[in-house]
Amino acid sequence: MDIGEAASAGVPESPGVQNSGVLELEVVQLRRESEGVLSVTLADPEHRLLPAWTPGAHIDLWLPDHVRQYSLCGDPAERREYRVAVLREQSSRGGSAYIHDALRPGELVEAGGPRNNFPLVPAEEYLFVAGGIGITPLLPMIATAGENWRLLYGGRTRRSMAFTDRLGSDPRVQVRPQDVHGVLDLAGALGDPRPGVAVYCCGPEPLIAAMEVACAEWPPGTLHVERFSAADIDTSADVAFHVVAQRSNARLAVPAGESMLDVLEAAGIEVPNACRDGICGSCETRVLSGLPEHRDSLTDQAVTDRVMPCVSRARTAELVLDV
Numbered sequence: 137m138d139i140g141e142a143a144s145a146g147v148p149e150s151p152g153v154q155n156s157g158v159l160e161l162e163v164v165q166l167r168r169e170s171e172g173v174l175s176v177t178l179a180d181p182e183h184r185l186l187p188a189w190t191p192g193a194h195i196d197l198w199l200p201d202h203v204r205q206y207s208l209c210g211d212p213a214e215r216r217e218y219r220v221a222v223l224r225e226q227s228s229r230g231g232s233a234y235i236h237d238a239l240r241p242g243e244l245v246e247a248g249g250p251r252n253n254f255p256l257v258p259a260e261e262y263l264f265v266a267g268g269i270g271i272t273p274l275l276p277m278i279a280t281a282g283e284n285w286r287l288l289y290g291g292r293t294r295r296s297m298a299f300t301d302r303l304g305s306d307p308r309v310q311v312r313p314q315d316v317h318g319v320l321d322l323a324g325a326l327g328d329p330r331p332g333v334a335v336y337c338c339g340p341e342p343l344i345a346a347m348e349v350a351c352a353e354w355p356p357g358t359l360h361v362e363r364f365s366a367a368d369i370d371t372s373a374d375v376a377f378h379v380v381a382q383r384s385n386a387r388l389a390v391p392a393g394e395s396m397l398d399v400l401e402a403a404g405i406e407v408p409n410a411c412r413d414g415i416c417g418s419c420e421t422r423v424l425s426g427l428p429e430h431r432d433s434l435t436d437q438a439v440t441d442r443v444m445p446c447v448s449r450a451r452t453a454e455l456v457l458d459v
Contacts, residue, residue: 158198159186159247163239164217169298173269174236175209175221178247185215191276192254192362195220196410196418197231198246203410204231207273207338207362208250209299212280218247221298223269248410253417253434254362259334260284263325265347267291267339271299273362274338288312290320290343322350329354338362363415363433374449380456381405382424387454396445396455405459407445414447421445426455 165177180186194207195218210219225232239245256277262285264274271289278285287309291297294313303309312320320343326335335358337347344361351359374392381388384405390396397419400407409419414432420442428443429451430436435444445457 157248160244161186161218161247163241163243163245166239166241169221170300171293171295172224173221173296173298174224175219175298176206176235176239177210178218178220178245179216181244183216186218187250188212188215189218189250190252191256191280192273193250193252194254194273194416195250196248196416198248199231199234202231202234203248205411205416207254209272209275212276218250221269221272248418251417254336254338254360256280256336257334257360260332261334262286263288263333263335265289265320265322265325265335265337265339265343267320267337267343268296269298270337270339270343270362270364271297272338274336275299275302277336286310286325288320288322288325290314290317290339322346326350326354329358331355333358335359336361338364340364369431369447377450377452378454379445379450380454381459382456383459390449395447396443396449396457400445400459407459409446412446414444417444419444419446422458424456424458427451428455 161178162181163176164179167175169175189208189212191212194205197204197206206220206222208218209221210217222232222235224236254273262281264278264285264287266274266289268291278287285308289297289310290312293315297311297313300311335351337344337359341363344363347359347361376389376391379388379390379396379399381400386403386405388399388403390399397407397409407419407421410416417434423441423443427440427450429449430439431447431449432444
C-alpha cells in the first residue's frame, strides 16, 4: 500500500502537520554518504505519517544547546521518514560534531518544520549548480524537474562529494571535483542569457557570489539560491529605533547593537525562532506599519509586510509588528 492509500485508510499523521510544529522523531539510520558527510534518517516513533514537504524544504533539528537547519534530501512521497545529510564542519559550533560523534540510532530528536524557502518554480529548463553539501536540497528537485535539466556538481575531491551513487551515470550530470577539474565553469554551464530557464544554486558563499555575478545579465528571477550561513552584514551605521508589539501592547527601544528578537524576548514577548541568523525563516513576523530593513537571506527589500526580527531592522523610526 502506497503513502496515499495509507493516508486515506486512516494511518494517523504526526502532530504538527498543519502548523509546522515541533515533532519528536527517532533516529532510525545513520549512513556514511562520503568523506565527511553523514545522512540521518528520522521517523515518528509511533510510525505515524510525517508532515508533507516539497523539494527545497528544510527542517530544524534541536541538538544540545543548538538549533540547526538541514535540507530534506529524501523522497517527498515517502511520508514515513525524513532524510537529511550533515557535513562535518571543521569549525563546527557543535551541531555537526554532535551528529557525527554522538547521535546514534534509537535516540529521539526534536524537529521543527518542514519549511520551504527554496521552492522549485515551473520552468522550461533547469540548471542546478551544487557545491559540496549544497547537493542536498537539489536532489529532490532533480527527481521532479522533468526531462529538461542539467546538474553541475563541484566539491573538493570526489571522495568528499555525497550522493554521487544516487546520481548514477546520467549524461545530464557533470561531477567536477576541484582537485581534478579546478573551479566550476559557471559561464560554460549557463551559456547565453535566455528566457525560460530557472537556475538553482546551493553551496558555500563564494560559489553563490560567483553565480550572482554570472547571472547578472539574465532575466530577473532566473537565479534561485540557498545559503548555508548568513551573509556578512555591515552594522557600523546602525541606529536605534522603536518596535511596537501591537497584540502585546508594548513599545520597546531597539538599541543599535541589539536585535529586535532579543528586545522582544527580553520583554517576555515570544516569537518563534530557530537559526537567529536570518536564513531559516522561522521568525517571520507580519509588519503592520513602518518600513523594515531586511537583512536576512530570504526577503527582497521591496517587501514591506513582513520581517525577520532576528537580524533585520527598521528604515523608519518605528516598526509595528503583529505580535
